[in-house]
Amino acid sequence: MTAATAPTLTGERADLLETLATHRWFLRHTVAGLTTEQATRRTTVSELTLAGIVKHVAMTEASWADFAVRGTAAMEQPPEEWAQQWVLGPGETLETVLALYADVAARTDELVRTVDLDSSHPLPEAPWFEPGAVRSARRVFLHVVAETAQHAGHADILREALDGQKTMG
Template sequence: MTAPTALGTERADLLETLRTHRAFLRFTVRGLTDEQATRRTTASQLTLAGLVKHVACTEATWADFAVRGAEAFAATTPEVWAQEWVLQPGETLASVLASYEEVAARTDELVRTIDLDLSHPLPEAPWFEPGAVRSARRTFLHLVAETAQHAGHADILRESLDGQKTMG
């Protein structure tokens, strides 16, 4: 159990859990070259660098949603979403990890300061129930799930690449 802090147990737990799963993801790509991080190692299109980039982009968008609501998703077209999974010219594993650190710092600051009950309607999309609303709290819980899920994917990709295991 997390000890209560000046932030309160709930915020401290959210921060600790986000940090834990981010660390799993970052640990999975330790020591890799850009070539290794962009290599497909399974039947899927996923790569380790692509997963890190996608998680960073997803976290940035959802953190923005916690503040601004559905307009945070306005720029997320299918083309933009597809680019989240692939390093673009000039991008490296190091650059997406640095971007991820910046995104994480912003999210952590929001977890420390935002009203966790602040809620916004979700944008219209086939995967959201019509009229659904999400609080900042639930948004951060979604980020925990998203990060943990993709850290697990990354573990499989890394093990397929060179036998290294992150989570066991």
């Protein structure tokens, strides 16, 4: 089935897709027109950079989307890998992390269109999850929306500190 013949989504799935697209746009807008050097500059006392936020959001979305399909095994990663989500590695540029983010978003969007939103998996053991908690695919996608929106706000602050550009205003 091609995009031209695919049924139009309505209701909850359409709302999830539209909300994800909106908050992704805000995040991508914060880095529009920047060089990799600008996007990796610290503009506050925080260690955060614009490119690091985009990379982290992409990796986090990929992990949660994988969790919606595979469960807890998708969340297993050494702490040093988590720390590397926030910085560009050798050969990475703003353009490569934006391309990664686009690929991750396309995969997530396909899952939003197709996965059983009521399917659920137990969360891994972690101090920030209630013991024995489970998450449905629906809650996973809502969490991705929240993560994206929160980090888009962080990015907006960093961009304003860099050159005065504001996402909204």
